[in-house]
Amino acid sequence: MDLTADIQRAWNEGGVKTVVTRSLGKLLRPAFKIGTLVFTECDLRKPLPERRTIPGIITREATVQDAYLFQDQDVFHERLLAGHRCFMGIEQATGRLTNYRWVNTSAAYIPELQRYLTLKPDEVYVYDLNTLPEFRRRGIDSYTRHYTYSHLRDQGYTKLYAYIHGDNRPSLQASRSFLKPIARVRYLQLRGSQPILICKRRAGFPQFGPITRESERSNLEEHATRAPSETESRTNSR
Numbered sequence: 001m002d003l004t005a006d007i008q009r010a011w012n013e014g015g016v017k018t019v020v021t022r023s024l025g026k027l028l029r030p031a032f033k034i035g036t037l038v039f040t041e042c043d044l045r046k047p048l049p050e051r052r053t054i055p056g057i058i059t060r061e062a063t064v065q066d067a068y069l070f071q072d073q074d075v076f077h078e079r080l081l082a083g084h085r086c087f088m089g090i091e092q093a094t095g096r097l098t099n100y101r102w103v104n105t106s107a108a109y110i111p112e113l114q115r116y117l118t119l120k121p122d123e124v125y126v127y128d129l130n131t132l133p134e135f136r137r138r139g140i141d142s143y144t145r146h147y148t149y150s151h152l153r154d155q156g157y158t159k160l161y162a163y164i165h166g167d168n169r170p171s172l173q174a175s176r177s178f179l180k181p182i183a184r185v186r187y188l189q190l191r192g193s194q195p196i197l198i199c200k201r202r203a204g205f206p207q208f209g210p211i212t213r214e215s216e217r218s219n220l221e222e223h224a225t226r227a228p229s230e231t232e233s234r235t236n237s238r
Contacts, residue, residue: 036166
């Protein structure tokens with residue numbers, strides 16, 4: 001069942017080429033891993049694309065009371081406790097979760113590369129974004145993305161980073177209105193060793209490196225000064 005779902009997902013994200021590439025990757029995985037990540041950037045100081053209204057969808061920042069909406073509530077609580085923030089879209093008629101994305105303002109761990117992306121105080125990293133299957137192809141992702149980016153911009157953040165797997169063509173195409181590619185990283189990891197990186201990046205792209213307890217503490221303290229209260233986050237919707 002899992003294999004069938006993986007094949008279907010690969011087909012939807014890139015057709016035959018993606019199915020073949022990922023199948024080969026799984027065959028080789030016991031010995032080594034290979035892949036490509038495309039890092040993207042949004043300059044929040046520049047105008048965002050025009051917002052398209054989606055009737056019946058409320059967009060806001062999640063609070064601890066929203067844990068019941070998520071499949072893995074433990075992960076939800078752990079991320080909030082670590083200072084991460086979650087922005088989501090809610091179906092007004094039913095109260096169901098339609099879309100979400102997580103935002104981190106501290107050094108961001110990239111699991112495929114086993115590196116941290118070191119961020120400046122006015123930069124954020126977006127990860128784990130998802131539109132639930134029954135709500136896809138309705139423009140909800142673009143709608144909630146516009147809200148999230150605008151909200152972060154209004155709080156003083158100037159740059160936003162994210163990454164997409166190089167073979168995920170639908171996500172690469174969907175992000176083009178908001179994000180521009182700034183780096184392409186190919187990685188090769190032999191079993192038991194650190195990944196080898198081949199990077200092609202533009203000037204200004206953040207550095208990869210280890211994280212220290214002191215840097216994590218200072219980033220979390222900086223986050224606390226920006227984060228809205230639970231009351232404010234519940235009223236920030238449109």
